[in-house]
Amino acid sequence: MRSDVTPSPTYDLTEMMRGLIARLYPICRSITGDGLRQTLRIIGEQIPLEINEVPTGTQVFDWTVPQEWNLRRATLTAPDGSAIADTDVHNLHVLNYSIPMQKKMSLHELKPHLYSMPDKPDWIPYRTSYYAPNWGFCLPHRVVEQLRDGEYAVTIDTTLTDGSLTYGELFIPGQTEDEVLFSAHACHPSLANDNLSGIAVAVAAAKILSTQTNRYSYRFLFAPGTIGSICWLAINQSQVDRIKHGLVLSCLGDGGSITYKRSRQSDAIIDRTVAHVLREAGTPHTINPFVPYGYDERQFCSPGFNLPVGVLMRTPNGKYPEYHTSADNLDLIKPESLADSLQTVMKITRAIECNDRYQNTQPHCEPQLGRRGLYSNTGGNATPPGYEMALLWILNYSDGENDLLEISRKSGIALETITIAAQMLLDKLLLRKL
Numbered sequence: 144m145r146s147d148v149t150p151s152p153t154y155d156l157t158e159m160m161r162g163l164i165a166r167l168y169p170i171c172r173s174i175t176g177d178g179l180r181q182t183l184r185i186i187g188e189q190i191p192l193e194i195n196e197v198p199t200g201t202q203v204f205d206w207t208v209p210q211e212w213n214l215r216r217a218t219l220t221a222p223d224g225s226a227i228a229d230t231d232v233h234n235l236h237v238l239n240y241s242i243p244m245q246k247k248m249s250l251h252e253l254k255p256h257l258y259s260m261p262d263k264p265d266w267i268p269y270r271t272s273y274y275a276p277n278w279g280f281c282l283p284h285r286v287v288e289q290l291r292d293g294e295y296a297v298t299i300d301t302t303l304t305d306g307s308l309t310y311g312e313l314f315i316p317g318q319t320e321d322e323v324l325f326s327a328h329a330c331h332p333s334l335a336n337d338n339l340s341g342i343a344v345a346v347a348a349a350k351i352l353s354t355q356t357n358r359y360s361y362r363f364l365f366a367p368g369t370i371g372s373i374c375w376l377a378i379n380q381s382q383v384d385r386i387k388h389g390l391v392l393s394c395l396g397d398g399g400s401i402t403y404k405r406s407r408q409s410d411a412i413i414d415r416t417v418a419h420v421l422r423e424a425g426t427p428h429t430i431n432p433f434v435p436y437g438y439d440e441r442q443f444c445s446p447g448f449n450l451p452v453g454v455l456m457r458t459p460n461g462k463y464p465e466y467h468t469s470a471d472n473l474d475l476i477k478p479e480s481l482a483d484s485l486q487t488v489m490k491i492t493r494a495i496e497c498n499d500r501y502q503n504t505q506p507h508c509e510p511q512l513g514r515r516g517l518y519s520n521t522g523g524n525a526t527p528p529g530y531e532m533a534l535l536w537i538l539n540y541s542d543g544e545n546d547l548l549e550i551s552r553k554s555g556i557a558l559e560t561i562t563i564a565a566q567m568l569l570d571k572l573l574l575r576k577l
Protein backbone atom coordinates (compact mmCIF):
# COMPACT_ATOMS: atom_id res chain seq x y z
CA MET A 144 0.00 0.00 0.00
CA ARG A 145 1.27 3.48 -0.78
CA SER A 146 1.86 5.54 2.35
CA ASP A 147 3.14 8.63 0.53
CA VAL A 148 -0.12 9.63 -1.14
CA THR A 149 -0.17 13.42 -1.04
CA PRO A 150 -2.66 16.05 -2.16
CA SER A 151 -2.44 17.48 -5.69
CA PRO A 152 0.29 20.03 -6.39
CA THR A 153 -0.67 23.46 -5.12
CA TYR A 154 -0.23 25.27 -8.40
CA ASP A 155 -3.43 26.45 -10.00
CA LEU A 156 -4.43 24.64 -13.21
CA THR A 157 -7.74 26.45 -13.57
CA GLU A 158 -6.40 29.11 -15.92
CA MET A 159 -4.75 26.44 -18.06
CA MET A 160 -8.10 24.62 -18.36
CA ARG A 161 -9.96 27.83 -19.24
CA GLY A 162 -7.34 28.78 -21.81
CA LEU A 163 -7.40 25.33 -23.40
CA ILE A 164 -11.20 25.39 -23.69
CA ALA A 165 -11.11 28.88 -25.25
CA ARG A 166 -8.49 27.82 -27.77
CA LEU A 167 -10.30 24.62 -28.79
CA TYR A 168 -13.78 26.13 -28.89
CA PRO A 169 -13.71 27.67 -32.44
CA ILE A 170 -12.42 24.51 -34.15
CA CYS A 171 -14.83 22.61 -36.38
CA ARG A 172 -14.42 19.07 -35.08
CA SER A 173 -16.08 15.86 -36.14
CA ILE A 174 -15.52 12.13 -35.72
CA THR A 175 -12.77 12.34 -38.38
CA GLY A 176 -10.85 15.03 -40.18
CA ASP A 177 -8.41 17.88 -39.76
CA GLY A 178 -10.40 19.61 -37.01
CA LEU A 179 -10.03 16.51 -34.84
CA ARG A 180 -6.30 16.33 -35.64
CA GLN A 181 -5.83 20.01 -34.83
CA THR A 182 -7.60 19.46 -31.50
CA LEU A 183 -5.30 16.55 -30.61
CA ARG A 184 -2.21 18.55 -31.63
CA ILE A 185 -3.21 21.35 -29.24
CA ILE A 186 -3.85 18.85 -26.43
CA GLY A 187 -0.42 17.43 -27.28
CA GLU A 188 1.16 20.78 -26.48
CA GLN A 189 0.04 20.25 -22.86
CA ILE A 190 0.66 16.52 -22.43
CA PRO A 191 2.62 14.07 -24.64
CA LEU A 192 0.05 12.27 -26.79
CA GLU A 193 0.54 9.24 -28.98
CA ILE A 194 -1.53 9.86 -32.11
CA ASN A 195 -3.16 6.89 -33.84
CA GLU A 196 -4.81 6.76 -37.27
CA VAL A 197 -7.35 4.05 -38.16
CA PRO A 198 -7.91 3.83 -41.95
CA THR A 199 -11.30 4.27 -43.60
CA GLY A 200 -12.99 0.93 -44.13
CA THR A 201 -11.42 -0.76 -41.10
CA GLN A 202 -13.87 -3.20 -39.54
CA VAL A 203 -14.17 -2.69 -35.79
CA PHE A 204 -16.65 -5.18 -34.36
CA ASP A 205 -20.02 -4.39 -36.00
CA TRP A 206 -18.87 -0.96 -37.20
CA THR A 207 -16.79 0.29 -40.13
CA VAL A 208 -14.56 3.36 -39.92
CA PRO A 209 -16.29 5.93 -42.19
CA GLN A 210 -14.81 8.18 -44.80
CA GLU A 211 -12.97 11.22 -43.53
CA TRP A 212 -14.97 14.47 -43.53
CA ASN A 213 -13.57 17.96 -43.83
CA LEU A 214 -15.34 21.31 -44.10
CA ARG A 215 -13.96 24.33 -45.89
CA ARG A 216 -17.06 26.54 -45.67
CA ALA A 217 -20.85 26.31 -45.90
CA THR A 218 -23.15 29.24 -46.67
CA LEU A 219 -26.88 29.72 -47.19
CA THR A 220 -27.90 32.90 -49.01
CA ALA A 221 -31.38 34.45 -49.17
CA PRO A 222 -33.08 35.56 -52.40
CA ASP A 223 -32.05 39.16 -51.67
CA GLY A 224 -28.40 38.15 -51.33
CA SER A 225 -28.22 38.40 -47.53
CA ALA A 226 -26.41 35.71 -45.53
CA ILE A 227 -28.65 33.35 -43.54
CA ALA A 228 -25.98 30.88 -42.40
CA ASP A 229 -22.19 30.91 -42.65
CA THR A 230 -19.85 28.47 -40.94
CA ASP A 231 -17.19 31.19 -40.83
CA VAL A 232 -19.54 32.88 -38.33
CA HIS A 233 -20.50 29.72 -36.39
CA ASN A 234 -19.54 26.18 -37.38
CA LEU A 235 -22.73 24.70 -35.90
CA HIS A 236 -24.58 26.23 -38.88
CA VAL A 237 -23.84 23.17 -41.04
CA LEU A 238 -25.22 19.69 -40.45
CA ASN A 239 -22.07 17.92 -39.31
CA TYR A 240 -20.86 15.45 -41.96
CA SER A 241 -22.90 17.14 -44.71
CA ILE A 242 -22.15 15.92 -48.22
CA PRO A 243 -20.97 18.56 -50.73
CA MET A 244 -23.75 20.63 -52.26
CA GLN A 245 -23.93 23.65 -54.55
CA LYS A 246 -27.38 24.47 -55.82
CA LYS A 247 -30.09 27.10 -56.04
CA MET A 248 -33.50 25.98 -54.86
CA SER A 249 -36.90 27.11 -53.68
CA LEU A 250 -37.87 27.45 -50.04
CA HIS A 251 -40.06 24.37 -50.44
CA GLU A 252 -37.02 22.32 -51.57
CA LEU A 253 -34.81 23.82 -48.86
CA LYS A 254 -37.01 23.36 -45.80
CA PRO A 255 -36.48 19.57 -45.34
CA HIS A 256 -32.78 20.40 -44.90
CA LEU A 257 -33.21 23.05 -42.19
CA TYR A 258 -32.86 22.18 -38.50
CA SER A 259 -34.05 24.42 -35.69
CA MET A 260 -35.50 24.27 -32.16
CA PRO A 261 -38.94 25.89 -31.75
CA ASP A 262 -38.62 25.77 -27.96
CA LYS A 263 -35.25 27.59 -28.09
CA PRO A 264 -35.78 30.04 -30.96
CA ASP A 265 -32.55 32.03 -30.53
CA TRP A 266 -30.09 29.13 -30.44
CA ILE A 267 -28.43 27.13 -33.21
CA PRO A 268 -28.85 23.36 -32.68
CA TYR A 269 -26.01 20.87 -33.11
CA ARG A 270 -27.05 18.10 -35.51
CA THR A 271 -25.10 15.34 -37.28
CA SER A 272 -25.49 12.79 -40.04
CA TYR A 273 -22.38 10.64 -39.69
CA TYR A 274 -23.59 7.39 -41.20
CA ALA A 275 -26.33 8.42 -43.66
CA PRO A 276 -25.50 10.73 -46.60
CA ASN A 277 -27.34 14.02 -46.08
CA TRP A 278 -26.82 17.77 -46.06
CA GLY A 279 -28.38 20.64 -44.19
CA PHE A 280 -28.17 23.84 -42.20
CA CYS A 281 -28.84 24.46 -38.52
CA LEU A 282 -30.51 27.80 -37.75
CA PRO A 283 -32.20 29.69 -34.92
CA HIS A 284 -35.91 28.98 -35.21
CA ARG A 285 -36.75 32.69 -35.32
CA VAL A 286 -34.66 32.89 -38.52
CA VAL A 287 -36.48 29.93 -40.07
CA GLU A 288 -39.83 31.56 -39.34
CA GLN A 289 -38.79 34.69 -41.22
CA LEU A 290 -37.83 32.91 -44.46
CA ARG A 291 -39.92 33.87 -47.49
CA ASP A 292 -40.50 32.27 -50.88
CA GLY A 293 -37.79 32.76 -53.46
CA GLU A 294 -34.58 31.25 -54.73
CA TYR A 295 -31.96 30.32 -52.12
CA ALA A 296 -28.28 29.63 -52.82
CA VAL A 297 -26.80 26.60 -51.08
CA THR A 298 -23.03 26.15 -50.96
CA ILE A 299 -21.55 23.37 -48.84
CA ASP A 300 -17.85 22.97 -49.58
CA THR A 301 -16.97 19.69 -47.88
CA THR A 302 -15.03 16.57 -48.77
CA LEU A 303 -15.79 12.95 -47.96
CA THR A 304 -12.80 10.83 -48.95
CA ASP A 305 -10.94 7.74 -47.85
CA GLY A 306 -8.68 8.77 -45.00
CA SER A 307 -8.67 7.78 -41.35
CA LEU A 308 -10.11 8.25 -37.89
CA THR A 309 -7.70 9.84 -35.39
CA TYR A 310 -7.42 9.39 -31.63
CA GLY A 311 -4.78 10.28 -29.06
CA GLU A 312 -3.73 8.63 -25.83
CA LEU A 313 -1.28 9.18 -23.00
CA PHE A 314 -0.01 6.29 -20.90
CA ILE A 315 1.57 7.06 -17.52
CA PRO A 316 3.25 3.88 -16.21
CA GLY A 317 2.83 3.06 -12.54
CA GLN A 318 4.27 0.51 -10.16
CA THR A 319 1.88 -2.14 -11.53
CA GLU A 320 0.40 -2.92 -14.94
CA ASP A 321 -3.12 -2.49 -13.58
CA GLU A 322 -4.66 0.56 -15.25
CA VAL A 323 -7.03 3.41 -14.50
CA LEU A 324 -8.67 4.70 -17.69
CA PHE A 325 -9.83 8.27 -18.24
CA SER A 326 -11.74 8.93 -21.45
CA ALA A 327 -12.94 12.23 -22.96
CA HIS A 328 -14.68 12.50 -26.33
CA ALA A 329 -13.00 14.95 -28.68
CA CYS A 330 -15.39 15.27 -31.62
CA HIS A 331 -17.94 18.02 -30.90
CA PRO A 332 -17.52 21.42 -32.58
CA SER A 333 -17.97 24.58 -30.49
CA LEU A 334 -19.58 22.93 -27.47
CA ALA A 335 -17.75 24.15 -24.38
CA ASN A 336 -19.28 22.09 -21.57
CA ASP A 337 -20.25 18.94 -23.46
CA ASN A 338 -16.86 17.96 -24.84
CA LEU A 339 -14.25 20.58 -23.99
CA SER A 340 -14.66 20.73 -20.20
CA GLY A 341 -14.03 16.97 -19.98
CA ILE A 342 -10.94 17.30 -22.16
CA ALA A 343 -9.59 20.16 -20.03
CA VAL A 344 -10.09 18.32 -16.72
CA ALA A 345 -8.49 15.17 -18.18
CA VAL A 346 -5.45 17.17 -19.35
CA ALA A 347 -5.06 18.81 -15.93
CA ALA A 348 -5.37 15.45 -14.13
CA ALA A 349 -2.77 13.94 -16.47
CA LYS A 350 -0.39 16.79 -15.69
CA ILE A 351 -0.70 16.12 -11.95
CA LEU A 352 -0.46 12.33 -12.17
CA SER A 353 2.60 12.50 -14.42
CA THR A 354 4.53 14.26 -11.64
CA GLN A 355 3.72 11.61 -8.99
CA THR A 356 4.79 8.08 -8.18
CA ASN A 357 1.63 6.06 -8.75
CA ARG A 358 0.73 2.53 -7.81
CA TYR A 359 -1.57 2.20 -10.82
CA SER A 360 -0.77 2.99 -14.43
CA TYR A 361 -2.98 5.70 -15.92
CA ARG A 362 -4.28 5.85 -19.48
CA PHE A 363 -5.89 8.98 -20.93
CA LEU A 364 -7.91 8.52 -24.13
CA PHE A 365 -9.05 11.41 -26.34
CA ALA A 366 -11.18 9.99 -29.14
CA PRO A 367 -14.30 10.78 -31.15
CA GLY A 368 -17.49 9.64 -29.46
CA THR A 369 -18.77 6.07 -30.02
CA ILE A 370 -16.73 5.08 -33.08
CA GLY A 371 -13.49 6.26 -31.44
CA SER A 372 -13.85 4.16 -28.31
CA ILE A 373 -15.04 1.23 -30.43
CA CYS A 374 -11.85 1.53 -32.51
CA TRP A 375 -9.69 1.68 -29.38
CA LEU A 376 -11.40 -1.36 -27.86
CA ALA A 377 -11.06 -3.36 -31.08
CA ILE A 378 -7.35 -2.55 -31.38
CA ASN A 379 -6.63 -3.14 -27.68
CA GLN A 380 -8.99 -6.03 -27.03
CA SER A 381 -6.24 -8.34 -25.81
CA GLN A 382 -5.16 -6.02 -22.98
CA VAL A 383 -8.36 -4.40 -21.73
CA ASP A 384 -8.38 -6.74 -18.74
CA ARG A 385 -5.69 -4.47 -17.28
CA ILE A 386 -8.30 -1.75 -16.78
CA LYS A 387 -9.34 -2.06 -13.14
CA HIS A 388 -11.08 1.31 -12.81
CA GLY A 389 -12.24 3.96 -15.28
CA LEU A 390 -14.08 7.24 -15.71
CA VAL A 391 -15.57 8.99 -18.70
CA LEU A 392 -15.23 12.75 -18.16
CA SER A 393 -17.75 15.18 -19.64
CA CYS A 394 -19.94 18.19 -18.78
CA LEU A 395 -17.63 19.24 -15.94
CA GLY A 396 -17.68 23.02 -16.33
CA ASP A 397 -21.27 24.14 -15.70
CA GLY A 398 -22.65 25.41 -12.41
CA GLY A 399 -24.44 22.20 -11.41
CA SER A 400 -23.37 19.87 -8.61
CA ILE A 401 -21.41 16.68 -9.28
CA THR A 402 -23.28 13.76 -10.83
CA TYR A 403 -21.90 10.24 -11.10
CA LYS A 404 -23.29 7.51 -13.33
CA ARG A 405 -22.38 4.02 -12.14
CA SER A 406 -20.71 1.40 -14.28
CA ARG A 407 -22.71 -1.54 -15.62
CA GLN A 408 -21.31 -3.60 -12.71
CA SER A 409 -23.00 -1.13 -10.32
CA ASP A 410 -20.82 -1.99 -7.31
CA ALA A 411 -17.36 -2.00 -8.87
CA ILE A 412 -14.57 -0.44 -6.85
CA ILE A 413 -14.79 2.72 -8.98
CA ASP A 414 -18.51 2.98 -8.11
CA ARG A 415 -17.84 2.58 -4.39
CA THR A 416 -14.84 4.92 -4.55
CA VAL A 417 -16.71 7.78 -6.20
CA ALA A 418 -19.67 7.36 -3.84
CA HIS A 419 -17.30 7.43 -0.86
CA VAL A 420 -15.42 10.52 -2.08
CA LEU A 421 -18.63 12.44 -2.73
CA ARG A 422 -20.06 11.39 0.62
CA GLU A 423 -16.92 12.48 2.47
CA ALA A 424 -16.92 15.82 0.64
CA GLY A 425 -20.31 16.56 2.19
CA THR A 426 -21.47 18.64 -0.79
CA PRO A 427 -24.64 18.10 -2.86
CA HIS A 428 -24.27 15.37 -5.45
CA THR A 429 -26.26 12.78 -7.36
CA ILE A 430 -25.46 9.14 -8.11
CA ASN A 431 -27.38 7.58 -10.98
CA PRO A 432 -27.62 3.93 -12.06
CA PHE A 433 -26.14 2.67 -15.30
CA VAL A 434 -28.30 2.89 -18.41
CA PRO A 435 -27.09 1.87 -21.90
CA TYR A 436 -27.36 5.44 -23.23
CA GLY A 437 -24.97 8.34 -22.89
CA TYR A 438 -21.27 8.60 -23.68
CA ASP A 439 -18.53 6.07 -24.32
CA GLU A 440 -19.27 4.15 -21.12
CA ARG A 441 -21.79 2.34 -23.35
CA GLN A 442 -18.87 0.78 -25.24
CA PHE A 443 -16.59 0.14 -22.25
CA CYS A 444 -19.54 -1.36 -20.35
CA SER A 445 -20.93 -3.42 -23.24
CA PRO A 446 -21.52 -7.02 -22.12
CA GLY A 447 -18.52 -8.38 -24.01
CA PHE A 448 -16.17 -6.11 -22.03
CA ASN A 449 -18.18 -5.10 -18.93
CA LEU A 450 -15.34 -2.86 -17.75
CA PRO A 451 -15.65 -0.96 -14.45
CA VAL A 452 -16.08 2.45 -16.09
CA GLY A 453 -18.46 5.12 -14.78
CA VAL A 454 -19.15 8.71 -15.83
CA LEU A 455 -18.24 11.83 -13.88
CA MET A 456 -20.29 14.92 -14.79
CA ARG A 457 -21.87 17.96 -13.27
CA THR A 458 -25.29 18.48 -14.92
CA PRO A 459 -25.77 15.33 -17.03
CA ASN A 460 -25.95 15.34 -20.82
CA GLY A 461 -29.35 16.43 -22.05
CA LYS A 462 -30.37 17.78 -18.64
CA TYR A 463 -29.24 21.39 -19.07
CA PRO A 464 -31.03 23.67 -21.58
CA GLU A 465 -27.90 24.65 -23.51
CA TYR A 466 -26.94 21.03 -24.31
CA HIS A 467 -26.10 20.52 -28.01
CA THR A 468 -26.81 24.13 -28.92
CA SER A 469 -24.84 27.30 -29.62
CA ALA A 470 -25.63 28.38 -26.04
CA ASP A 471 -23.17 25.74 -24.77
CA ASN A 472 -20.51 28.40 -25.15
CA LEU A 473 -17.64 29.83 -23.14
CA ASP A 474 -20.04 31.78 -20.92
CA LEU A 475 -21.45 28.51 -19.59
CA ILE A 476 -18.06 27.46 -18.16
CA LYS A 477 -17.53 28.38 -14.50
CA PRO A 478 -13.88 28.48 -13.31
CA GLU A 479 -14.90 27.33 -9.85
CA SER A 480 -16.69 24.32 -11.39
CA LEU A 481 -13.62 23.32 -13.40
CA ALA A 482 -11.48 23.58 -10.27
CA ASP A 483 -13.94 21.55 -8.19
CA SER A 484 -14.24 18.91 -10.91
CA LEU A 485 -10.46 18.53 -11.06
CA GLN A 486 -10.24 18.35 -7.28
CA THR A 487 -12.91 15.63 -7.27
CA VAL A 488 -11.02 13.61 -9.89
CA MET A 489 -7.82 13.84 -7.85
CA LYS A 490 -9.61 12.77 -4.66
CA ILE A 491 -10.92 9.75 -6.55
CA THR A 492 -7.45 8.81 -7.78
CA ARG A 493 -5.99 9.16 -4.28
CA ALA A 494 -8.72 6.92 -2.88
CA ILE A 495 -8.07 4.32 -5.60
CA GLU A 496 -4.35 4.46 -4.90
CA CYS A 497 -4.88 3.93 -1.14
CA ASN A 498 -7.46 1.19 -1.22
CA ASP A 499 -6.42 -2.40 -0.36
CA ARG A 500 -7.66 -5.54 1.38
CA TYR A 501 -5.81 -7.00 4.36
CA GLN A 502 -5.81 -10.03 6.63
CA ASN A 503 -5.41 -9.56 10.38
CA THR A 504 -2.41 -11.66 11.42
CA GLN A 505 -3.61 -11.79 15.07
CA PRO A 506 -7.33 -12.50 14.61
CA HIS A 507 -7.95 -14.16 18.00
CA CYS A 508 -8.90 -11.26 20.30
CA GLU A 509 -7.31 -7.85 20.13
CA PRO A 510 -3.53 -7.70 19.85
CA GLN A 511 -1.86 -5.59 22.51
CA LEU A 512 -1.36 -2.28 20.76
CA GLY A 513 0.20 -0.37 23.64
CA ARG A 514 3.40 -2.42 23.79
CA ARG A 515 3.78 -1.92 20.03
CA GLY A 516 3.64 1.85 20.42
CA LEU A 517 0.31 2.09 18.58
CA TYR A 518 -2.03 2.99 21.39
CA SER A 519 -2.02 5.94 23.84
CA ASN A 520 1.61 6.78 23.13
CA THR A 521 1.24 7.31 19.39
CA GLY A 522 2.56 10.84 19.35
CA GLY A 523 -0.50 12.98 20.09
CA ASN A 524 -0.95 15.58 17.39
CA ALA A 525 1.05 13.53 14.92
CA THR A 526 -1.96 11.30 14.38
CA PRO A 527 -5.29 12.38 12.91
CA PRO A 528 -8.64 12.42 14.77
CA GLY A 529 -10.12 8.96 15.14
CA TYR A 530 -6.77 7.28 14.64
CA GLU A 531 -6.94 4.94 17.65
CA MET A 532 -10.50 3.91 16.79
CA ALA A 533 -9.35 3.36 13.21
CA LEU A 534 -6.83 0.80 14.44
CA LEU A 535 -9.58 -1.21 16.11
CA TRP A 536 -11.93 -1.01 13.12
CA ILE A 537 -9.21 -2.12 10.73
CA LEU A 538 -8.13 -5.03 12.88
CA ASN A 539 -11.71 -6.19 13.35
CA TYR A 540 -12.73 -5.98 9.70
CA SER A 541 -9.48 -7.02 8.01
CA ASP A 542 -10.84 -10.49 7.40
CA GLY A 543 -9.93 -10.64 3.72
CA GLU A 544 -13.41 -9.57 2.65
CA ASN A 545 -13.50 -5.84 3.47
CA ASP A 546 -11.24 -3.30 1.80
CA LEU A 547 -10.29 0.04 3.35
CA LEU A 548 -13.12 1.81 1.53
CA GLU A 549 -15.64 -0.48 3.17
CA ILE A 550 -14.02 -0.14 6.59
CA SER A 551 -14.12 3.64 6.25
CA ARG A 552 -17.79 3.46 5.27
CA LYS A 553 -18.71 1.16 8.15
CA SER A 554 -16.78 3.14 10.76
CA GLY A 555 -17.52 6.66 9.53
CA ILE A 556 -13.81 7.44 9.89
CA ALA A 557 -12.18 9.37 7.04
CA LEU A 558 -10.40 7.23 4.46
CA GLU A 559 -7.20 9.24 4.94
CA THR A 560 -7.16 8.31 8.65
CA ILE A 561 -7.97 4.68 7.88
CA THR A 562 -5.12 4.59 5.36
CA ILE A 563 -2.57 5.98 7.84
CA ALA A 564 -3.69 3.57 10.55
CA ALA A 565 -3.51 0.60 8.17
CA GLN A 566 0.05 1.50 7.24
CA MET A 567 0.98 1.59 10.95
CA LEU A 568 -0.53 -1.86 11.48
CA LEU A 569 1.19 -3.16 8.37
CA ASP A 570 4.55 -1.86 9.62
CA LYS A 571 4.00 -3.70 12.94
CA LEU A 572 3.18 -6.94 11.07
CA LEU A 573 -0.37 -6.98 12.42
CA LEU A 574 -1.75 -6.92 8.88
CA ARG A 575 -0.95 -8.98 5.81
CA LYS A 576 -1.74 -7.45 2.42
CA LEU A 577 -3.91 -9.54 0.12
